[in-house]
Amino acid sequence: MYITEGWEQWSTDKFGKKFIQNFLLELDMNCQNCSVKETILLLLILLDPILSENRVKRLSTPDFFKNQTLEMAKYVISIRSRIPERYYGDNHYCGGAIVAPRFVLTAAHCVMDKSKFKYPSRTIMVVGGTPNRLKFIDNKSVNMPVKEIFVPINFTSQNTNNIALLKLTEAWPTTNPGVAIISIPNENPTVNSSYFLLGWGRMYKGGPLSSLILQINVTIFDTATCKSMLRTFKEEMLCGMNEDPAIHQSPCQGDEGAPLIRNNVVYGITTYRLGCSTPTLPSVYTNVYYHKDWINSIISAADWQCIPAIVLLSLSVLVF
Structure with a gap:
């Protein structure tokens, strides 16, 4: 009864x-x-x-709005170690966003060890087109090896600028509807506005990773508020949290590198998931707009590197 x-x-x-x-x-x-x-x-x-009421939950009400979530999921990738431990997808440890045909944006500490040495690129795999991280689907899921890793010098010397670019061995397929390039912002994010964060992070502190990509809502705070709530807060950072007291939504382990998205633009990269263990604290994100010039310079330099090879190939065709 x-x-x-x-x-x-x-x-x-x-x-x-x-x-x-x-x-x-x-x-x-x-x-x-x-x-x-x-x-x-x-x-x-x-x-x-x-x-388990004594556990701090990442998502008290995980959101999966099929059309909306899948539309944004095409921009989001899973960063994994090169070889699964037991089954496909169990090696996921970070997220990221596709920002160019051969580049992925993520957090610097996703690609560096505790001594600030970059992981060998051959040990990292980037996976796109897979909303369910445990399922490889033919002609949809794409496994991309990493060719080169770029991290700002300030991250290794001053522990700031927590952002990284991964150059892939080849370009993303243009015929796959499950992957797409997200736009880089032309202005700072609007404070006190809501953004979407997508990832496969743990459902609560110490809990299991989500198999299905989920989204949470994050309100970005102004700089003064962030400085009042956090011991360390730099100009190139953002902070925010879900302000609904009835719904504690925050990034957790496995969400590092995951993008903050609004209107098909990536405004932030998840760096410090403080809200996972402390519901009263905002989590910290790297401001993508602040690093726009650095991002564009790395991608443009890579494009120029391809030109000599194309010129030489053209000349060889003319000669013969």
Whole structure:
């Protein structure tokens, strides 16, 4: 009797409805042929962060608005170690955004060790066109090896400018609707406005990574507010959080490098996920507009490097 009445009340409130929607979505996308035992296991996994009230949750109500999320997901990539540990997608550790045919934007600490040495490019794999990080789909999912890593000198010398560009071995396919190039901003983000953050980060501190790409809403604060809330805040940083007290949404482990998006423009890159463990603190993002000149200079230099080879090829054709 109490169970029935409790279920009826819980299933009609805001959080209950959202949970049921997400359970049915996961069931549809990842567990269509599951046994009863596997279905119950999925239910327990999804219930775990709700039942464990002492855990700080990344997303109390994970959002997946199919058309809206998938439209933005084409800009977002998963950064992984080169080889999976046990199964496809279990090696995801950071996010990023496609900003040019052969370039991906992410956080510097996604591509450097604790001693500030860059990882060998051959150890990193970039994966696009895969909203479900655990599923490789022919003609949609794209695995791209990394050729070169670029990080501002100030990150290694002063621990600022937490941003990086990854040059890929080849360009993204232009015929794949699951991948697209996002625009770089022409102005600073508007403060006190909402932006979308997309990634596969942990569902709560210490919890499992999300298999499906999710989105959260982040309000960007003005500089004075950020400085009053954070011990260290530099000019090239942004800070923000979800201001709805009933919904704690914040980036968590696995979301580093994930883009802040609005109107198909990337305004920020996730760097310090403070909100995951401390709901009263905003998380920190690198301001993409602040680094616009650096980004364009790296991409333009790469384009110029291709010109001599094209000229030589043209000359050889003329000679022969």
